[in-house]
Amino acid sequence: MIHASPNPPSAPLVEAQNLCKYFPVRARFFGKSRHLLKAVDGVSFAIEKGETFGLVGESGCGKTTVGRTLVRLYEPTAGAIRYDGQDISHLNRAALLPFRRRAQMIFQDPYASLDPRMTVGDIIAEPLRVQNLYPGKARDARARELLALVGLKPDHINRYPHEFSGGQRQRIGLARALAGNPEFIVCDEPISALDVSIQAQVVNMLEALQDQFGLTYLFVSHDLTMVRHISRRVAVMYLGAIVELAPVAVLYKHMQHPYTQALLSAAPVADPRRAAQAARIPLQGDVPTPIDPPPGCLFRGRCPKAVPRCAQERPALRDLGGGHLCACHLLE
Amino acid sequence: MHIDPEAYANLPAEDFAPLGDADRENEQIARPSTTYWQDVWARFRRDPLAMAGLCVLILVALAAIFGPMLSPFSYEDVDFLNGDMGPSSAHWFGTDRLGRDIFVRVLYGARISLTVGVVAAVINLVIGVLYGGIAGFIGRRVDMVLMRIVDILIGLPSLLYIILIMMALGSSIQSIVLALCFTSWIGTARVVRSEVMMLKSSEYALAARLTGASDFDILLHHLIPNCMGPIIVSTAFLIPSAIFSEAFLAFLGIGIQVPMASWGTLANEAIAALSSRPYQMFFPVAAICVTMFSLNFIGDGLRDALDPRLKK
Ligand SMILES: Nc1ncnc2c1ncn2[C@@H]1O[C@H](COP(=O)(O)OP(=O)(O)OP(=O)(O)O)[C@@H](O)[C@H]1O
Ligand code: SF4
Ligand SMILES: [Mg+2]
Numbered sequence: 001m002i003h004a005s006p007n008p009p010s011a012p013l014v015e016a017q018n019l020c021k022y023f024p025v026r027a028r029f030f031g032k033s034r035h036l037l038k039a040v041d042g043v044s045f046a047i048e049k050g051e052t053f054g055l056v057g058e059s060g061c062g063k064t065t066v067g068r069t070l071v072r073l074y075e076p077t078a079g080a081i082r083y084d085g086q087d088i089s090h091l092n093r094a095a096l097l098p099f100r101r102r103a104q105m106i107f108q109d110p111y112a113s114l115d116p117r118m119t120v121g122d123i124i125a126e127p128l129r130v131q132n133l134y135p136g137k138a139r140d141a142r143a144r145e146l147l148a149l150v151g152l153k154p155d156h157i158n159r160y161p162h163e164f165s166g167g168q169r170q171r172i173g174l175a176r177a178l179a180g181n182p183e184f185i186v187c188d189e190p191i192s193a194l195d196v197s198i199q200a201q202v203v204n205m206l207e208a209l210q211d212q213f214g215l216t217y218l219f220v221s222h223d224l225t226m227v228r229h230i231s232r233r234v235a236v237m238y239l240g241a242i243v244e245l246a247p248v249a250v251l252y253k254h255m256q257h258p259y260t261q262a263l264l265s266a267a268p269v270a271d272p273r274r275a276a277q278a279a280r281i282p283l284q285g286d287v288p289t290p291i292d293p294p295p296g297c298l299f300r301g302r303c304p305k306a307v308p309r310c311a312q313e314r315p316a317l318r319d320l321g322g323g324h325l326c327a328c329h330l331l332e
Numbered sequence: 333m334h335i336d337p338e339a340y341a342n343l344p345a346e347d348f349a350p351l352g353d354a355d356r357e358n359e360q361i362a363r364p365s366t367t368y369w370q371d372v373w374a375r376f377r378r379d380p381l382a383m384a385g386l387c388v389l390i391l392v393a394l395a396a397i398f399g400p401m402l403s404p405f406s407y408e409d410v411d412f413l414n415g416d417m418g419p420s421s422a423h424w425f426g427t428d429r430l431g432r433d434i435f436v437r438v439l440y441g442a443r444i445s446l447t448v449g450v451v452a453a454v455i456n457l458v459i460g461v462l463y464g465g466i467a468g469f470i471g472r473r474v475d476m477v478l479m480r481i482v483d484i485l486i487g488l489p490s491l492l493y494i495i496l497i498m499m500a501l502g503s504s505i506q507s508i509v510l511a512l513c514f515t516s517w518i519g520t521a522r523v524v525r526s527e528v529m530m531l532k533s534s535e536y537a538l539a540a541r542l543t544g545a546s547d548f549d550i551l552l553h554h555l556i557p558n559c560m561g562p563i564i565v566s567t568a569f570l571i572p573s574a575i576f577s578e579a580f581l582a583f584l585g586i587g588i589q590v591p592m593a594s595w596g597t598l599a600n601e602a603i604a605a606l607s608s609r610p611y612q613m614f615f616p617v618a619a620i621c622v623t624m625f626s627l628n629f630i631g632d633g634l635r636d637a638l639d640p641r642l643k644k
Contacts, residue, residue, distance in 0.1 A: 068538070071542060073538050073541060073542060093544070093546065096544065097544045100542065100543065100544040101544075104542065105539075105542055107535045107538070107539060108535070109535055112534055112535040112536065113535035113536055113538075113539050114536055114539075115536040115539075115540075115554050115557075115558070116368070116536075116558070117368060117554075117557045117558055117560075118553075118554075118557075126540065126543050126545070126553075127543040127544070130540075130543045130544050130545045130549065131543070131544055160367060160368070173539075176539070176543075
């Protein structure tokens, strides 16, 4: 149960330690000088085996970058990723192969993430082809089996992605992720691009598969309702950093960070059919860019409670007990 | 799972209950099953100019292959008694000064022209796709070096290196093809490079990387198939330009030599008697024009048919 053990003693399956991912950007405005876009800047968390860890935040706060770095689509600029105790932060492609079988990802955009020139069967079987699993006829059978598993017709293996709806495509992406029998899946906003009526179907399927295969999820979303429903613990991100992290019941009842409070107050919708409209968060002010961020609390420009200290010093994540972490000067 | 009743954003449990099959209606396949290439062919077929071009080109190709076999004349047989004859039922396009049948010689010219076009296209495809693909995919320093080399090559005056190659290797069909292909792949390489640069950060390329695929595997299985459209279009326009270049060079006297007959060589020979016997010039030039028009119409049709923006 959620309340029983917010910090279970078992070793985590996935662990991010002070994870940073910076992208070099060229700002034409300032001539030749190179700037760093700090998409992820010092993020730490640990995901237990079998749990669903939610990651929420506004568009552009670095959720996708965290997910992609965690499965090593990106190499971290600094910090470490530990998977099942092993540091995988800087392994090369060949050394990552065993990990690729264990950790997979569902992509944010169901339209862009399936190669339009490949049949559904080839798409799903690609991990098997690359890693030479299920050789020969077994591969075809496995692709059919996976399609049935995600609720599509096995005969669809000869079709092309453009023949499917968004929800169906997301199922195809899920089938591809499941092909090599992974234990950990990053779900990068798997439902945000879908019709509201189909979102619940996909979430249900994710939960059913989690039960069936004992999967561990990192569930990325900006839809607080869905995160609340599916996650055990939730981290709130703002501009590349985690500002609050807590078990779901604690977070939604006793949130401490001004940003989390603003996020939650802006999401009053109880009906999933209207939840899509709630995705936009009417916070005051613009999101600053993560390019060369100034010192101090990143949220202070929009924070209704800011104090002078917020401009000088960046607040660290503080443990409030019971697995509740929060980064704000007001909590001292 | 426990959900606090008075908290925000509460959902009744039935909202998360699996939907019955009836609710799957809106998940049905919306489009008929057609592959990309079936779509392309359907669009191409609707273009009358492109289809006309294709028919004419097929006719020219068939005539080039089988025509000389069926004709009683050979392209090099000299017959002084029947020189400079106008078109007749025996010699459809007439004869030249030495009495050679112009019809057969034009068909031989078609063989040479089509060969030049096809070989140029193949060389262009292989070099252009690999060069551009590697430059675009690896990027950074490799891309910089490869593109500077291309800039230098494209800066060379083409007549200069063509003449040098022809002098060094002699006037054979091989050397003219080599000379024509020396830089012609650059256009394709540039197209492929920019497409690959764009596609390599696409989510499906990332998804492929996540399967553990190597760079080369991703390039071969995902990126190149997805820029097939622009590759085909640039090749389609390269063929007529190679054919025309060959004819032009032959007309200037660089290239295929008599008694072999390229369309350009035939036109060159006909200059002397242009005013008295214009038909000797007319037929090879007409052959060049018809072929060029056909190929360009086909290229236009392919470009329109392959353009994904037209897809509904
Ligand atoms: N490959 C990249 N190169 C440069 N900048 C990038 C790259 N990927 C992401 N960014 C930048 O990093 C920041 C975080 O992006 P990210 O995609 O992780 O956000 P997100 O939280 O997933 O947003 P969304 O909700 O829109 O998906 C953004 O400012 C984005 O512009
Ligand atoms: S540290 Fe200051 S600016 Fe940042 S959230 Fe807390 S009060 Fe607001
Ligand atoms: Mg994202």
